[in-house]
Amino acid sequence: MDSFEIQKNSEFGRYLIATRDLQPGEYLFEDTPFAIGPKARTSCCCLECYCPVLGTASGSRCEKCSWPLCADCSKLTKLTAHKRECEVFQAAKCKFYNLPDPNVSCIQLDCITPLRVLLEREADMDRWNIEVYPMEDHRDKRFETDAWDADQQNIVGYLLGPCKLKDRGITEEIIQKVIGILEVNTFEAKTIKGYSIRCLYTKLAISSHSCIPNTTHAIHPSDNYKMHVRATTVIPKGSQLYSCYTYTLNGTMDRQQHLMEGKYFQCHCERCSDPTELRTHFSSMKCRDCLYGDVDSSNPLDAEAIWKCNKCPMEIPAESIRESLKALQNEIECTNSVEFLEFSLEEYEGILHPNHYIMISMKSALIDSYGHMKSYLLAELPDILLHRKIELCEELLSILDIFEKGMSRARALMMYELHAPIVLYARSQYDIGHLTKLEYLEQLEKARRILNESREILEWEDENVCTAKAFSLKSLKYLDSLIVNVKNCEEL
Numbered sequence: 001m002d003s004f005e006i007q008k009n010s011e012f013g014r015y016l017i018a019t020r021d022l023q024p025g026e027y028l029f030e031d032t033p034f035a036i037g038p039k040a041r042t043s044c045c046c047l048e049c050y051c052p053v054l055g056t057a058s059g060s061r062c063e064k065c066s067w068p069l070c071a072d073c074s075k076l077t078k079l080t081a082h083k084r085e086c087e088v089f090q091a092a093k094c095k096f097y098n099l100p101d102p103n104v105s106c107i108q109l110d111c112i113t114p115l116r117v118l119l120e121r122e123a124d125m126d127r128w129n130i131e132v133y134p135m136e137d138h139r140d141k142r143f144e145t146d147a148w149d150a151d152q153q154n155i156v157g158y159l160l161g162p163c164k165l166k167d168r169g170i171t172e173e174i175i176q177k178v179i180g181i182l183e184v185n186t187f188e189a190k191t192i193k194g195y196s197i198r199c200l201y202t203k204l205a206i207s208s209h210s211c212i213p214n215t216t217h218a219i220h221p222s223d224n225y226k227m228h229v230r231a232t233t234v235i236p237k238g239s240q241l242y243s244c245y246t247y248t249l250n251g252t253m254d255r256q257q258h259l260m261e262g263k264y265f266q267c268h269c270e271r272c273s274d275p276t277e278l279r280t281h282f283s284s285m286k287c288r289d290c291l292y293g294d295v296d297s298s299n300p301l302d303a304e305a306i307w308k309c310n311k312c313p314m315e316i317p318a319e320s321i322r323e324s325l326k327a328l329q330n331e332i333e334c335t336n337s338v339e340f341l342e343f344s345l346e347e348y349e350g351i352l353h354p355n356h357y358i359m360i361s362m363k364s365a366l367i368d369s370y371g372h373m374k375s376y377l378l379a380e381l382p383d384i385l386l387h388r389k390i391e392l393c394e395e396l397l398s399i400l401d402i403f404e405k406g407m408s409r410a411r412a413l414m415m416y417e418l419h420a421p422i423v424l425y426a427r428s429q430y431d432i433g434h435l436t437k438l439e440y441l442e443q444l445e446k447a448r449r450i451l452n453e454s455r456e457i458l459e460w461e462d463e464n465v466c467t468a469k470a471f472s473l474k475s476l477k478y479l480d481s482l483i484v485n486v487k488n489c490e491e492l
């Protein structure tokens with residue numbers, strides 16, 4: 001804690017502030033979860049390893065309590081995650097009710113993570129009092145939502161009644177507080193097998209949100225979900241430490257809605273306040289009147305503010321913009337085919353700025369396809385598609401350089417994607433005599449620099465979940481030997 005301290009004000013509540021200048025990549029702290037468990041409104045899953053389990057009568061169950069456990073976990077002699085709640089369910093004879101349809105969400109599981117927090121509270125009252133109890137739960141704002149009533153019935157009523165937590169001194173107020181704390185503060189994590197869960201970390205949760213964060217965190221599922229937090233950029237003494245509670249590659253309207261509905265506040269960061277999103281034009285539409293101006297919200301902090309062209313008098317109500325965007329999104333949601341995405345990118349050029357988040361999401365899907373998808377594997381890509389992949393990765397990287405600048409995981413993964421097509425394209429161009437040996441070596445050195453920067457950041461990840469970490473080290477060795485070989489060989 002020598003590099004930051006906790007402060008508090010009326011706008012942010014508690015927040016973290018740097019007590020000295022922090023450098024990119026500087027280690028800040030580690031955090032262990034107070035509790036982990038299934039996300040709210042999840043589909044039926046194993047309560048030990050979180051893999052999908054059928055919620056219908058044929059699904060695998062815990063022999064002791066009847067709640068969902070996959071076939072592998074139900075054979076384990078020692079359970080960890082499911083152990084305590086299993087005892088509660090057994091003692092109270094609370095059975096799991098099989099679902100009539102395997103495709104519906106399993107609201108019975110909504111009580112699991114709150115129950116785990118309550119049981120950990122009993123086991124470690126000191127940590128609860130010092131670290132969890134002061135967490136923001138936005139009781140007053142949640143009280144006005146429909147979710148409050150649903151939680152009151154599905155979780156509060158169930159835990160106090162059938163599960164008999166009333167007998168352990170638990171009250172309605174504590175359960176609603178826990179539900180609020182989980183909603184406002186949990187982070188998503190992935191298990192080693194890639195299943196999504198939520199974890200309650202008490203230190204990083206104190207940091208405020210920004211849509212241009214200056215910290216990054218790596219969660220290690222193979223080390224009991226320990227989290228490691230680092231600075232991504234220079235953070236001057238006296239500045240806040242920010243994490244990002246939402247997806248940075250969403251447009252301002254979607255980010256604002258997500259933060260308001262899920263975290264109960266409006267973000268006023270530099271990016272949200274700027275109609276051009278820091279000159280990226282990430283939410284800009286093309287003007288249908290003058291055909292060359294950009295149409296942006298006149299006030300991105302007001303969802304109903306009019307949208308205006310920056311070159312002509314054209315104005316469009318916010319509602320029409322939302323409808324157009326929804327229609328465009330529906331069109332592309334139905335397929336991930338490479339041909340369709342490339343076609344749609346051309347089609348939308350007249351409607352959306354090339355950096356618009358819908359365009360960027362299609363470009364990102366293409367990056368995932370070129371080099372990974374059947375018929376588009378890297379070694380099979382013709383030069384034109386290798387070049388296309390390079391172009392797309394560079395475009396994405398230029399956006400990430402603004403929204404997730406510095407030593408962020410998103411930049412590292414994009415740099416990892418970029419290095420291989422640079423190498424393959426350069427080799428092919430050298431082979432057909434379009435590059436000299438010197439130019440070929442320059443391209444290899446460029447790929448090496450990019451890969452090395454990526455590797456430095458990926459070094460912080462759990463290699464059991466981040467395959468790029470192990471591959472980046474191998475690729476770096478390969479690239480080093482390739483550079484030596486090319487240097488030693490005769491010019492073509």
Ligand SMILES: C[S@@+](CC[C@H](N)C(=O)[O-])C[C@H]1O[C@@H](n2cnc3c(N)ncnc32)[C@H](O)[C@@H]1O
Pocket residue numbers: 011012013014015134135136138184185205206207208209210263264265266267268
């Ligand atoms: C994860 S908590 C952060 C810690 C919290 N301030 C506390 O005192 O426990 C999230 C809550 O902090 C506040 N908050 C975080 N970032 C904010 C921001 N950029 N602007 C305004 N409030 C923010 C909001 O009340 C939000 O629901």
